[in-house]
Amino acid sequence: MAGYGKGAGRVPTGFASETFISEASFREAHRALEPGTNSKKRKREAKGDSSVVTGAGAYKGPWARYEEQRPDAASDDEFGSDEEVEIVYEEDEIADNPTAASKKLAGTDYADTEAACETSEFVGSQQYDYQGRTYMHIPNDLDIKLTGERDDTKNFHPKKLIHTYKYHTKSITQVRFFPGSGHLLLSASADSKIALWDVYHQRELLRTFSGHTKSVNDIDFNPSGTQFISASYDRYMKLWDTETGKCLNKFTTGKTPHVVRINPSTPHEFLAGMADKKILQYDTRSGEMVQEYDHHLGPVNTITFCDEDRRFVTTSDDKSLRAWEYGIPVPIKFIAEPYMFSMVRASPHPSGKYIAFQSSDNQITVYSSTDKFRQNRKKSYRGHNVSGYAPDVAISPDGQLISSGDSGGYVCFWDWKTCKMYHKIQASDAPVLAVQWHPRETSKVITGDLNGVLKYWD
CATH class of the missing domain: 2.130.10.10 (YVTN repeat-like/Quinoprotein amine dehydrogenase)
Known part of the structure; x- marks a missing residue:
């Protein structure tokens, strides 16, 4: 799962950088965001106007900060401190995971299309x-x-x-x-x-x-x-x-x-x-x-x-x-x-x-x-x-x-x-x-x- 923040990699509306978090941290943060749990879902700042590049009302898009997040709070780490893991959901964003997928994928039946099994007759x-x-x-x-x-x-x-x-x-x-x-x-x-x-x-x-x-x-x-x-x-x-x-x-x-x-x-x-x-x-x-x-x-x-x-x-x-x-x-x-x-x-x-x-x-x-x-x-x-x-x-x-x-x-x-x-x-x-x-x-x-x-x- 990839989260986005300021960093390397230019995209038309700013900069994007990807990070990878462990399965355990992801599950824990995911549970915290589920309905019925104690944690409140934090609100984002306004996305801004895409025609404005800098200054007040500038376009922030999916990189807009959360309202209670202050600049000094994120100074330790681009993506927040070790204890707090932000999960950013994007509708059409699929991150390429360079690590090898596990052999067993639950509920799916994926086959490697590149390497077919070899047969000879x-x-x-x-x-x-x-x-x-x-x-x-x-x-x-x-x-x-x-x-x-x-x-x-x-x-x-x-x-x-x-x-x-x-x-x-x-x-x-x-x-x-x-x-x-x-x-x-x-x-x-x-x-x-x-x-x-x-x-x-x-x-x-x-x-x-x-x-x-x-x-x-x-x-x-x-x-x-x-x-x-x-x-x-x-x-x-x-x-x-x-x-x-x-x-x-x-x-x-x-x-x-x-x-x-x-x-x-x-x-x-x-x-x-x-x-x-x-x-x-x-x-x-x-x-x-x-x-x-x-x-x-x-x-x-x-x-x-x-x-x-x-x-x-x-x-x-x-x-x-x-x-x-x-x-x-x-x-x-x-x-x-x-x-x-x-x-x-x-x-x-x-x-x-x-x-x-x-x-x-x-x-x-x-x-x-x-x-x-x-x-x-x-x-x-x-x-x-x-x-x-x-x-x-x-x-x-x-x-x-x-x-x-x-x-x-x-x-x-x-x-x-x-x-x-x-x-x-x-x-x-x-x-x-x-x-x-x-x-x-x-x-x-x-x-x-x-x-x-x-x-x-x-």
């Missing part, structure tokens, strides 16, 4: 094969080798649609192939659901993950694929087990995470780029935040690891790029030029030397991710339209092709060396927001659009 045709293995087992009955070294497989741009995955009801926000083998596909959507799909065999929906209450912004696998992290507009980041669907841990600061990335070299730690301009580093084993990087001036959009995961590069709505040493909260490089636009998506080049960024001025720009961290002026990929959306950018596993979604429903492919557009596929009627290359195949690409449809191309 296996919806595939067969959970275990004849040897008792789940979908986590990499299939070896295919005409393509999904394990071991990738060798020098050359990539080509896809030409035809081979499968359509339908489950989501709203926009696809991110897709991820299973690390290394790519035999599973994870998709996140604005319908607050995450889905796991089979890339080979029946190409069916295998498992759904429910637990977020709002749109899921981003997902990221750990290097082994056994776990993944999700970030959502419900302000929670959740760590999931890929095989069982169990939610292993939850993280929140009360702010919206825009991007999450698990450190490939330290899989028990991840970075989250937040709407309040910070980048937070969490340890999933303890659940604690271990570092905070606070230099950006706008919401953080991308986080990309580089230099064997010893460093990372971030971009933000403040139209700048910053490079950091992992674990040290001071940028080692800051780039902000007048001609720069905010960069909304990023993809590292397989060589580890460059990072491609989707810039909001309808081009893909490239920065070196070695010591210099400067823009490669020779590399700029244009011809697509991204304004108003944040379509993904993806580089083929051999590093020779770069692809991007488009607000007109296209998927565009450029040659990495010459920057010439090779090919455009009309992938949807709606903007294409998610694009990823299969890590093993020569020309397979997955796209996700604003209508929630996933399409697999070859």
Whole structure:
């Protein structure tokens, strides 16, 4: 319960300050004011005229003194002495109580709307094969080798649609192939659901993950694929087990995470780029935040690891790029030029030397991710339209092709060396927001659009 008096916090009619009193004091004072008790209800001074600011008849409003209260009586304490507790009732005033509410609320059945309980359901045709293995087992009955070294497989741009995955009801926000083998596909959507799909065999929906209450912004696998992290507009980041669907841990600061990335070299730690301009580093084993990087001036959009995961590069709505040493909260490089636009998506080049960024001025720009961290002026990929959306950018596993979604429903492919557009596929009627290359195949690409449809191309 909050009482009001003179103090900090400006409101149109004066100053307001809030105070908190103990439950016992509140009950005692409340009983004293009930009808039938000995205490008389004290009268207030007149509220005054709201057009008069100072002097006699000035507006006092709900802060008017009680008639018998003299200025010297309140000198000990702004809100009266310890013995006397004033209860101020306001019709439409609801005080925000920052202390956590008790778990049991008598006579009510409140539920925390932000943190829904996490559920996961296996919806595939067969959970275990004849040897008792789940979908986590990499299939070896295919005409393509999904394990071991990738060798020098050359990539080509896809030409035809081979499968359509339908489950989501709203926009696809991110897709991820299973690390290394790519035999599973994870998709996140604005319908607050995450889905796991089979890339080979029946190409069916295998498992759904429910637990977020709002749109899921981003997902990221750990290097082994056994776990993944999700970030959502419900302000929670959740760590999931890929095989069982169990939610292993939850993280929140009360702010919206825009991007999450698990450190490939330290899989028990991840970075989250937040709407309040910070980048937070969490340890999933303890659940604690271990570092905070606070230099950006706008919401953080991308986080990309580089230099064997010893460093990372971030971009933000403040139209700048910053490079950091992992674990040290001071940028080692800051780039902000007048001609720069905010960069909304990023993809590292397989060589580890460059990072491609989707810039909001309808081009893909490239920065070196070695010591210099400067823009490669020779590399700029244009011809697509991204304004108003944040379509993904993806580089083929051999590093020779770069692809991007488009607000007109296209998927565009450029040659990495010459920057010439090779090919455009009309992938949807709606903007294409998610694009990823299969890590093993020569020309397979997955796209996700604003209508929630996933399409697999070859």
